[in-house]
Amino acid sequence: MWKKIFDWLDERLGLVDLYKNLLDRPEPQGNWWNTLGSASLFLFIMQAVTGIFLTVYYTPSPDHAYDSINYIMNGVAFGWLIRGIHHWGATLMVIVVFVHMLRVFFTASFKYPREMTWLIGVGLFLLTLGMGFTGYLLPWNQKSYWATTVGTQIAGTVPFLGDFILKALRGGSNLSALTLQRFFAAHIWMLPAALAGLIGAHLYLIIKHGESHFPTKDD
Amino acid sequence: MPDNELNRRDFIKVTTGIVGGLIGAAIGLPAISYLLDPAFKSGGKEAWIPVGKIADMEIGRPYPFSFTRVQVNGWERTSTSHGGFAIRKSEDPKDIVILNSRCTHLGCTVNWKDDAQAFLCPCHDAKFSEEGMVLDGPPPRPLDRYADFRLTDDGILEIFYKES
Ligand code: HEM
Ligand code: FES
Numbered sequence: 582m583w584k585k586i587f588d589w590l591d592e593r594l595g596l597v598d599l600y601k602n603l604l605d606r607p608e609p610q611g612n613w614w615n616t617l618g619s620a621s622l623f624l625f626i627m628q629a630v631t632g633i634f635l636t637v638y639y640t641p642s643p644d645h646a647y648d649s650i651n652y653i654m655n656g657v658a659f660g661w662l663i664r665g666i667h668h669w670g671a672t673l674m675v676i677v678v679f680v681h682m683l684r685v686f687f688t689a690s691f692k693y694p695r696e697m698t699w700l701i702g703v704g705l706f707l708l709t710l711g712m713g714f715t716g717y718l719l720p721w722n723q724k725s726y727w728a729t730t731v732g733t734q735i736a737g738t739v740p741f742l743g744d745f746i747l748k749a750l751r752g753g754s755n756l757s758a759l760t761l762q763r764f765f766a767a768h769i770w771m772l773p774a775a776l777a778g779l780i781g782a783h784l785y786l787i788i789k790h791g792e793s794h795f796p797t798k799d800d
Numbered sequence: 801m802p803d804n805e806l807n808r809r810d811f812i813k814v815t816t817g818i819v820g821g822l823i824g825a826a827i828g829l830p831a832i833s834y835l836l837d838p839a840f841k842s843g844g845k846e847a848w849i850p851v852g853k854i855a856d857m858e859i860g861r862p863y864p865f866s867f868t869r870v871q872v873n874g875w876e877r878t879s880t881s882h883g884g885f886a887i888r889k890s891e892d893p894k895d896i897v898i899l900n901s902r903c904t905h906l907g908c909t910v911n912w913k914d915d916a917q918a919f920l921c922p923c924h925d926a927k928f929s930e931e932g933m934v935l936d937g938p939p940p941r942p943l944d945r946y947a948d949f950r951l952t953d954d955g956i957l958e959i960f961y962k963e964s
Binding site for chain 1 (some may be wrong): 843875
């Protein structure tokens with residue numbers, strides 16, 4: 582009975598092929614460093630899920646952002662857990678993505694034919710940092726307010742274009758409701774959408790090229 | 801060897817499944833409770849609200865009172881004003897009618913007018929008797945009553961209030 586249903590679906594959806602190509606790929610001799618990409622992917626999914634849950638209570642407005650976070654921490658069942666995972670997961674993701682990048686660098690896996698995998702990876706790393714930067718402002722507390730003040734000021738030191746960049750980031754000359762709102766939009770829509778798209782391309786290339794072999798002493 | 805190989809692969813599959821399931825449950829179950837949290841909260845706080853000293857209330861003359869309640873919904877506080885009239889019918893301190901001054905038509909506040917001997921609503925000219933009965937105008941039912949009240953030992957009239 583189940584077998585029949587499965588076969589029917591498989592014939593139309595190609596489930597077995599999908600499974601073989603996505604999850605049952607041949608790998609070179611196992612190495613724990615090669616799991617860091619999957620770890621990055623796992624963390625991205627976890628951040629997405631916990632982030633979606635946070636938006637159920639979070640309000641991106643200067644007069645409610647801080648209180649709504651407070652409410653998540655103290656008023657909602659398991660709010661501390663959801664926010665805790667998202668908070669620490671953010672730091673962990675930056676670290677894991679960075680170490681993944683280091684391992685790709687040290688094993689020289691960025692060479693032909695994987696240059697585009699590497700370039701897309703650079704984009705993924707920058708976007709991950711962007712997620713951290715925009716997310717940090719959202720609680721709208723003293724630390725996040727001043728971190729963003731300083732961070733956008735640094736971006737504003739770019740020669741010639743600095744002033745324009747600063748205003749574009751802040752949505753005006755000062756940190757305001759506009760800053761919070763556009764950081765929120767970037768944090769929950771634009772950057773994740775870009776990340777998801779690039780991750781798709783990244784994974785496509787990994788499946789296409791297969792995992793590179795670990796360099797031996799002779800390499 | 802092929803047997804062995806298969807076992808190792810199956811072991812990894814099963815372990816991945818179990819660990820994945822555990823992580824899923826450890827996050828998924830709290831997440832459901834997080835999402836449904838407001839539905840589990842018992843809304844409707846209750847309180848006894850002091851209206852005034854019974855000695856200050858003239859028999860047969862509506863005694864106005866008002867109070868404010870602050871409702872907290874998550875991170876938002878809303879305060880609402882309530883008001884009413886306590887009307888003693890006789891010497892018996894239990895013989896009292898307590899009306900809500902919110903007009904039963906569209907919610908304006910009614911006022912007691914001595915010369916008309918009635919509650920008048922400024923919005924659509926409704927008229928209520930001292931007992932709260934509709935005498936004139938569009939309201940569909942009499943003024944609401946605070947049915948639950950009590951007298952404290954030092955002669956304060958209190959009404960029972962429950963948030964909706
Ligand atoms: C959101 C962040 C990222 C995710 C989700 C991700 C995901 C993955 C996954 C699942 C793999 C295959 C397993 C592995 O080799 O570890 C991989 C491989 C690879 N990644 Fe990433 N990655 C991310 C960021 C980066 C960054 C920042 C770089 C470098 C700038 C990069 C460059 C590469 C390259 C060149 C490979 C191929 C390695 C090989 O074939 O040996 N990735 N990535
Ligand atoms: S609200 Fe009182 S008469 Fe309409």
